[in-house]
Amino acid sequence: MIKNKVSPFLRELASPQFTLICIGLSMLIVIGGTLAQVKLGVLGAQKIFFDSFLVFWSPSSSLKIPIFPGGLTIGVLWLVSLGASFFYRFKYTSKDVGMILTHVGIVVLLIGQLLTQTLSREAHVSMSLGQTRNFIESKDLELAVVMTSDPTSDHVTSVPYSVFSRGRTVSAPALPFSLKVLNFYTNARLLKMGAGWIPEELPPETGDSESNSPVAHVELFDGSQSLGSWFVSSSPDEPQQVSFQGQTYQLIIRPKRIYLPYTLTLKDFRHEVYPGTNIPKSFSSLIHLDDPGRNESRDILIYMNHPWRYGGRAFYQASYGDNDTTSILQVVKNPVWMTPYVSSGLMALGLLLQFSLHLIGFMRKPS
C-alpha cells in the first residue's frame, strides 16, 4: 500500500531530469560558495554554503530568509536520487558494469564526504623547540579555570564553549565555586577602567587570516552567594585572578584542549629555502613520541606531503613561527579518511571500463 505511493515518487527522483537538477544545484552552490570566500574566507563560506542544510540571506540582522538548499541538503538529495536509480533506472547487464561501478563509487564518495563533514575533527599543536605537549588544541573554545597557587600540580577545569556561551550556571566537582556566564562577546577588547575592566565590542572577523578575541562576562557563586563578576578574555596579558578559600585561580578563554594519551616533543625544526631566494624548499619537524601505554618511544620526522598517522590521528606539517623555532602541526581525526580512496578506485575503474567501450565504438564509427 505504502509502496504504491512511494514508488512513483522514487521513480521521479531516479529520473535523468532529477539527476540534472542535482548536478545543476551542486554547480550553483559551488559557484556561490567559491565567490563568497572573497568576503568570508574559506572556512566562513564553507560553514554557510557547504556545511549547512539551508543557505540563508539576511537583509537585516534579525531577518533570515532561506534562499537555497545548502550543501548537506543537496548531498542528501543526490544520494536519494542515486539510491532510487539503483532500483528503478539502472539495467544490470554486462555492458553496464562500468556505469554501475562508477555510480557505486559516487555513493561512497558522497557518504564519505557527508560523514567527513560531520565526524572529522581538525585541531593543531604548536610546539617550540624542546617543548613537550600532551594536548592538541581544537578550533572550539573553552573557559579554563586554572589553579595557579599550586604550580606543581596541573589543576585545570574547563567548560566547553557550547555550555558557557548559553548563559547557564555551571558547577564542576573539582571547583569550589560555580560559575555563570552573564554575557558573551564574540570579538571584543578589554579596556582598563579604574581598577576593573570594561569590554569594547568589535565587529566579528570573518576572513581566514584574522581571528576573534572573545570575551565572557562571568559571575562566580559560592552556593547561592555571589563572589562577584569578571571579564574573561583570551589574551594571556589580561588574565583574571580569583582568590577563594586560600587558593588562587586564573580564568581564561582559550582554544579547547584535547589531551592525548602520549606526549610529543619537538626536537628539531627545519625550514630550508632555495639558495639565493626566499622560496621555501622544505619544512620538517623532528618529533619525539613517548607513549607509555603502548610502550612506544621513538623519533618521527613530519614534513611536507609526509604526514604521520598515529592512534587514529594524522599529524601534518602546517606552519611555523617565532623565527623558525616553533612548529605548528595540523592534527586531523577523521574515522572515514579511507572512503575517498575506496570510491575513487571504484569510479576510476568504472569510468575506464565504460569509456574504453565508448572509445572502441568511437574509433570504429568513421569507417
Added chain:
Amino acid sequence: MKKWIPALIVGSCVLTVLAGLRQPPTKNGPDLISFGKLPSFYRGRVMPMDSIARTSLLMISGTQVLRTPTGEKSAIEWLADVLWDPQKTIGDPLFEIDDPDVLGLMTIEQTKRRRFSFQEIQPFMGEIDKQAAHADGLDVSQRTRFHNSILLLQNRVVLYQELGWASLGQTLMLGMPSSEFPGWGMPYITMGNAYRKGDAARFNAALEECAGNLSQSVSKKTRLAGYEAFLNHVEPFYKSMIIYVLAFLLVSFSFLGARQSLVRAGFGLMSLAFVLHTLGLVSRIVIQGRPPVTNLYSSAVFVGWAAALLGLGLEWIYRKGIGTLVTSIIGFLTLIVAHHLALQGDTMEMLQAVLDSNFWLTTHVVTIMIGYSSTFIAGFLAMGYLFRRAFSRNPDIRGEEALETMVYGVICFAAFFSFVGTVLGGVWADQSWGRFWGWDPKENGALLIVLWNVFILHAWNLPKIKPVSIMMMAVFGNVITALCWFGVNMLGIGLHSYGFMDKALLWLVVFIVTQLAVLSLGFFPSRQGAGVPSTTPNSSDKPRGRK
C-alpha cells in the same frame, strides 16, 4: 598538380625552422653567445647567463630584444654591458612605463614612447621610492593602478641595479656557491676587465678558460645550461605559435576550394608545430628535472600541447580538417597566454615546498590539465558545429553527426580526466594537509569542470534535449574551464593561488564574451535546409534519441 602543394608548403616551413636552429657565430668581437651558455646560479636554480639576460630584460622592459637609437641589442649583449660597463646602459630605453600618473610624477607627458632610460628615471628615484613605500603599505585591495605601477617600476629599477649597476656582478657571484661552480672566479674578473677595454681576444681567451673549467667541474650543469641557451635561441613555442596560425589559415581556406590539398597541408603544418611544441615541452622537463606542469606558465604550454596531440589524433581518424582547425586555435591561444605569463619572470622557477612532489605533479596536475585541454577541444568543436549550423546553407547530415560523435567522445574523455585529476588532487591534499576536500577555490574550480562535463553526458541521454543545445552546453564548457583555470587565480585567495594577474582579467572577459556570442548562435534557427524543399528534414533541430 595539386598533390605537391601540401609538400611544398610544409617543406618550406620545415626548412625555415631548421635554418633557425643555427646560431651565427660572433665575428671579431667578444663571443657573447658562448658567454650566454655558461651556467650560473640565480634565483634558486642553475641557469645559463643567456636566461638571466632574457628573463631580466623581459621583466624590466617586456621584450627580449632592446631597441636603442643606435640599433638593436640582444639580451646577452645588454647583460654584458650591465655587468661590466653599466655606464653604457644608462641611456638605453629600458624601463617600460604605461601608467600616465607614474610618468607625470617624472614630469613626462605620455606619448607613444613607452620605454625610458635609467638616466631619465634616476633624478626621481627618491620620489619613486617614497611613493612605492606608501603603496607597499597599502592593502592589496586598496591599491590603484598608480600604486601597482609605481611598485612595478621600483621593482624593475631594483632588478636592474641588482644585476650590476650597484654591485658589479655581486648578485651573480654571491648567489653562486663557489663550491658548486669552481672555475668562475678569476677568469670572470679577467673577462670583465677585457670587456671594458674592448679587448675581444683576451675576453674570449678568459671565456674559454672559464668554460673549460666549468665543463670539467660541473659537466652536467654546463651541458644543461648550454642546452637551455640553445633553446632560448630556437624559441620553439614562439615558432610553433606562428605555425599553428598558418595551419589554421590553410584549413580555413580549404572551405573555399582546393579542399583536400589544403587540409593535408594543414595537417602537415599542425604536425610540424606539434613537433616544435613537443621539443620545447620535453626540453623543459629535461632542464628542470620536473614533470611538465609546475606553474601557470607551464600549465598553458601543456594544455596547448595536449590539445594539439588530441587534435592530431582526431584528424588522423576523421581527416576532415576539423581536428586541425580546432586544436590549432587552442594551441595558438594557449601559447600566446604562456607568452604573456613569461613576462612575470623565470618560467622554470623553483617550486614552493608544498608543491615539491614530482609524483603528484605528474599524476594530479598532468591529468587535470588533460581534462582542461579536452574540455576546450569539445567546446571548440561545438563552436564549429554552431558556426556551420548558422552560416552554411549546405545540409550535411553526415558531417553534423560526425561532429556530434566527436564532441561526445571528447567530453567522455574530458569527464574522465578531469574527474580522475580532481580526485588525485583530493588524495594529494589528504596527504599534505589532512583534508581530502577543503572547498578551496581551485578545488571547487576543478569540481565545476567535472560536474559540467557530467551534466552534459547525462543530458545527452535525454531525448528531449536537441543536439544543438548539447553543443551550446559544450561551448559553455569553455567559459567554465577558462574561469576555473585563470579566474580562480584572480580571486587571489586559497592555498592554490599561484599568480595574480591584472591585465589577464580583461582578456578573460573578452574570451568569455566571445564564447557567449558563439553560444548564442544556437538560439537562432538553423540556416541549413533554407532554400531546400521542406520535405528535407531539418536535421539539426530534429530531436533524436541517442544511446
